[in-house]
Amino acid sequence: MKIDIAVCTYRRAELDQTLLSLAVLSVPAGTLVRIIVADNDVTPSARNRVDAMRSAVPFEITYVHCPASNISIARNACLDHATGDFVAFIDDDETASEDWLAELLVTADTTGAAAVLGPVRAVYPNMAPAWMRRGDFHSTLPVWVSGEIRTGYTCNALLRRNTPSLTGRRFNIALGRSGGEDTEFFAHMHKAGGRIAYAEDALVYEPVPSGRATRAWLAKRRFRMGQTHGRMLLESSAGLGRWKAIALAGAKSAYCFAAATLLAAFPVQRHRYGLRGIMHAGVVSGLFGVREIEQYGSLEKAPQ
Structure with missing residues (x-):
């Protein structure tokens, strides 16, 4: 069995730690692993960093330069170069736990799913607000709707390459x-x-x-x-259906903001409801056809 591990990168020194964590993965017998690093910078800025790490990583590393500043280009480059x-x-x-890949593969084998998601556990700095650390607002988990996972994320995922979907x-x-x-x-x-399955022990940090x-x-x-979410709803909603979706999302947003106000004395619950209200407001925006705000393509800077 052949596995490609895709890592999309953009000017991140943390890439070293990611590759080092992959170097010590527990790999099932008979499994060949290759790492694909897709550099999304305008210039091939990660090439030297990747070359310097080759001696520390026991797997083949394929470096791909795929400019520029568009994460979809990098993800697609990984899919285009994948052969596993x-x-x-x-x-x-991120850094992978030792059993990360093995746990994803076990779940893929036992469920036959087209994709498997694992949890991403946030590691907070000491300066992070107490309510944020207690509420764990940055960790990533799948969302179940009527007993199934209907969408996912690429920060911890395994795809079965040749499945029809x-x-x-x-x-x-x-x-x-x-x-x-x-x-x-x-x-889509x-x-x-x-089908999308979940491997709860396939942990990354x-x-x-x-x-x-x-x-x-x-x-x-x-x-x-x-x-x-609103834009995707818009794909399947028209006429009265669209206005019903807008009304529902607006009502949910108002409810969440009201709940946040009532829970003002409880920071974790207040922020949870407040952020959920903001998300539903975003749904309304998407249903009106407003394009998503840009978040990526430049280095994030710490507040001054």
């Missing part, structure tokens, strides 16, 4: 700077009959940089997530 039975995605600021499927270039390209990718895969440990960053991200 499966493709696993991990972000360039994934054959020829690519990430939307138009969403490569806003985000939401993975949500759309998995949602699911609609095409691809993601440090939360100071620039993301803010209410403003969380609000912007939740709003964009809502915009993506």
Whole structure:
């Protein structure tokens, strides 16, 4: 069995730690692993970093330069260069647990799913607000709807390359700077009959940089997530159906903001409801056809 591990990168020094974590993976017997690093910078800035890591990593590393500043281009480059039975995605600021890949593969084998998602556990800096650390607002888990997972993410995922729902499927270039390209990718895969499973022990860790440990960053991200969901609803809604969806999302947003106000004395619950209200407001925006706000394509800077 052959596995490609895809790592999309953009000017991140943390890529070293990601590759080192992959170097010590527990790999099932008879499994060949190759790492694909897709450099999304205008210039091939990660090439030397990758070359310097080759001696520390026991797997073949394929470096691909795929400019520029559009994450969908990098993800598609990984799919285009993949030759294995499966493709696993991990972000360039994450580190994998030793059993990460093995757990994804076991779940893929036992379920026969087209895609398997694992959890991403946020690691907070000491300066992060107490309510943020207690509420764990940055960790990533799948969402179940009526007992099934209908969409996903690429920060911890395994794809069965040759399954019909994934054959020829690519990430939307138009969403490569806003985000939401993975949500759309998995949602369309699911609609095409691809089942999504969950491997709860396939854990990866993601440090939360100071620039993301803010209410403003969380609000912007939740709003964009809502915009993506609203735009996808718009694809299947027209006429009265669209206005019903707008009314429902607006009502949910108002309810969440009211709940946040009532829970003002409880920071975790207040922020949870407030951010959910912002997400539903984003749904309304998406249903009105407003394009997603751009979040990616430039280096994040810590607040001054």
